Amino acid sequence: MSSSSAPPTMPSSSSDGSSSDSSSSSSSSSSSAVAAASCAAAAAAASPAAAAAGTFVGGSLPGLPPAAAKSAAAAAAAAGLLLQPRPPGWSLGLWGGQPQLLLLLGAQWGDEGKGKAVDYFAAAADVCCRFNGGHNAGHQLQRSSCCFSFHLLPAAALSSKAKIFIGNGVVVSLRQLVKELLQLHALQLQQQLQQQQQQQQQEGREQQQQEGREGEQQEDVAAAAAAAAELAAKFAAAQTAEEAAAAAAAAWELGSWDRFEEKYLAVAAALQQQCGAxxxxxxxxxxEEHRVYRHLLAPQLTDTAPLLLGAVLCGARLLLEGANAALLDLDLGTYPFVTSCCTTAAAAAAGLGLPLRCFAPHFAAVVGVAKAYSTRVGRGPFPxxxxDRVGDRLQRVGRELGSTTGRSxxxxxxxLPLLLHAARLNxxxxxxxxxxxxxxxxxxxxLCVAYRDSSSGLLLPPHTFPAAAQQLQQVLPVYEHLPGWQQNISRCRSFHQLPPNAQLYVHRVQQLLGIPVAFIGVGPDTDDVIRNF
Structure with a gap:
């Protein structure tokens, strides 16, 4: 794990608890007690109401042995995760209060705009985590005219000063991770250059001397950015079967090159025997390429579970970013057109090593991210x-191209039956x-409000969803017609500024789902959001 104040580096979990930083995992009982006490004091001072209510803020967690709580608090303190003054937390209105853990998940077949949602909430986060999936899917976010894609790093890494973690539940491609880190570093250097230029334009004091000094700084920053971009390009080679073999090794095995090499060669031999060529x-x-990756990433390898638990006990706010989406879940999605991992809220605890009690109601909140229409990439049933022309218009106006493959x-x-299914799962x-x-x-x-069996013509029972692809292919959608609107709503920033028919559309979705639509995206940028409460 690492902080995003410097370029985020390898934050992947170790299954045996080994760490390259022994200070994070070994401390005396007295230092653990001091850390736990300071953690509790800081949290209680920051949120006396929460501490009085007996929530997890204050250094305790129901069912967690006190010694384990102290050890986790000490690990969090050593990693700099003690509570610090920060902006107001997340507000989800009357429905979700102000949760300490905020879990964002895709509610359809992916591509719902999770990157934008993560970026929207990132400013108030102390810790941002990825907990599932791999680099086969990407999260996009847009700032002004610039579009950014993340495949392994949390999307919050672009703007947040929070600590960045990649949990043990993520399948990490070392090549892709290094590429993203270098690209992010180059971007941060470019932002630093822009800030220096803006400061130069605004201040205007000691102009000649300042121009000379800042000119040298800008040259250094530009040169460093160019070097980082060039290095990133060197790591952008095509994915190979050998890399897949390397990825089969656990992250902690990077700590021992001999062990990693042995595992790599064994998996490569098995793949070659299986392919017969x-x-x-x-x-x-x-x-040799992965030896370079190891040199870059191994120093940041640590057991993230106690750090994250300690952060929770310290009252830190955790933003948890899910990959893929509910209907792509390996077991609960539209099988066999699914991904290879768990994509529901249940994956967060396992993928970060956190106890389930951390996700108790009124302490953690789950936000489902969906689009106002449906999309799907590739094959699979799509009721x-x-x-027709409407579908073509949605694709064109919505710029519906995959962030990873570029496919339409x-x-x-x-x-709505699909969204209800996702809501039940999460x-x-x-x-x-x-x-x-x-x-x-x-x-x-x-709006699709129900399904009808194509053979019998009978309506399927409410709140049922035929997740198996073969069954889903046999249903016909039952539609409800709503009036549309012609106005451009991209400048609307409150619900009442929306046209009446747009308000009706959102109200009807809320009514049929029984779930509040608390946030409404009305444009591609992170700030193009209406808070509907």
């Missing part, structure tokens, strides 16, 4: 898919409904 690229070259996304009407406290602006100019608007 050479893998195409020499293992020696791949190993509300539109193969299939588009259709909003599917327990959403509220929804973050993106891209409402894309629906402007479409009249009428259709």
């Amino acid at each position: 050479p893998l195409g690229v020499g293992c020696a070259a791949e190993l 509300t898919e539109l193969r 996304r299939r588009c259709g009407w909003l599917d 327990g959403f406290d509220c929804l973050f409904l993106n891209k409402l602006d894309v629906l402007s100019g479409i009249d009428p608007l259709l």
Whole structure:
């Protein structure tokens, strides 16, 4: 793990608890007690109401042995995770209060705008985490005219000063991680350069001397940014089977190169035997490349579980970023068109090593991220898919291209039975409904409110969802028609500024789902959001 105040580096969990920083994991009982006490005091001072209410703020957690709490608090203190003065926390209105843990999850088939939602909440976070998936999916966010994609790093790394973690539940491609770190570092250097230029324009004091000094700084920053970008390009080679073999090793095995090399060669040999042909690229070259990755990343390798638990006990705010989406879950999604991991809220505890009690109601909140219409990439059943001009319009206006593959996304009407299924799996406290602006100019608007069996013509029972692909292919959508609107809503910043028919659309979604739509995206930028409370 590492802080984003410097370029975020390898924050992946170790299964055996080994760490390159022994100070994080070994401290005396007295220092543990001091750390735990200071942690509790800081948290209680920051939130006396929460401490009085007996919540986890204050250094205790129901069911957690006191010694374990002290040890976790000491680890968090050593990592600099003690509570510090910071901006006001997250507010989810009357529905979610002000949670300490905020979990963001995709509520459809992915591509719902999770990157934007994460970036929106990032400023108030002390810790930002990825806990599942790999680099096969990306999270995009947009600032002004610039678009950024993250595949392994939490999207909050771009703007947040929070500590950045990649949990043990993430399958890490070392090549992709190094590439993202270098690109992020180059971006941060460019931002530093822009800040220096703005400061130069605003201040105007001691102009000649200041211009000389800042000119040298700008040259240094620009040169460093160019070097980082060049180094990132060197790591952008194509993915190979050998890299997959390397990824099969646990992160903690990077601590011992001999162990890592042995595991790599064993997996590569097994893959070659399975394929019955050479893998195409020499293992020696791949190993040498991963030796460089190890040199860059191993110093930041640590057991993240006690650090995160200590942060929770210290009252830190954790922003947890889920990858993929509910309907792509390996077991509960539309099988077999799914991903290879758990994508529901249940993955957060396992993927970060946190006890389930950390996710108790009124302490943690789950926000489902959805679009105001439906999209899907690739194959698989899609009951509300539109193969007409409306579907083409949604794809064009919504810029529906995959952030990883660049493939065009299939588009259709909003599917409420699907969202209800996702809500049952995850327990959403509220929804973050993106891209409402894309629906402007479409009249009428259709909402899928139920499914009908294509053979019998009978309605499926309420609150049932045929997740298996073969069953989902046999249903027909039942639509409700709503009037559309023509106005551009991208400048709206309050619910009452929306056209009446746009308000009606959101109200109807809330009514049919029984879940509040607390946040509404009305444009591509992070700030293009309406708080609906």
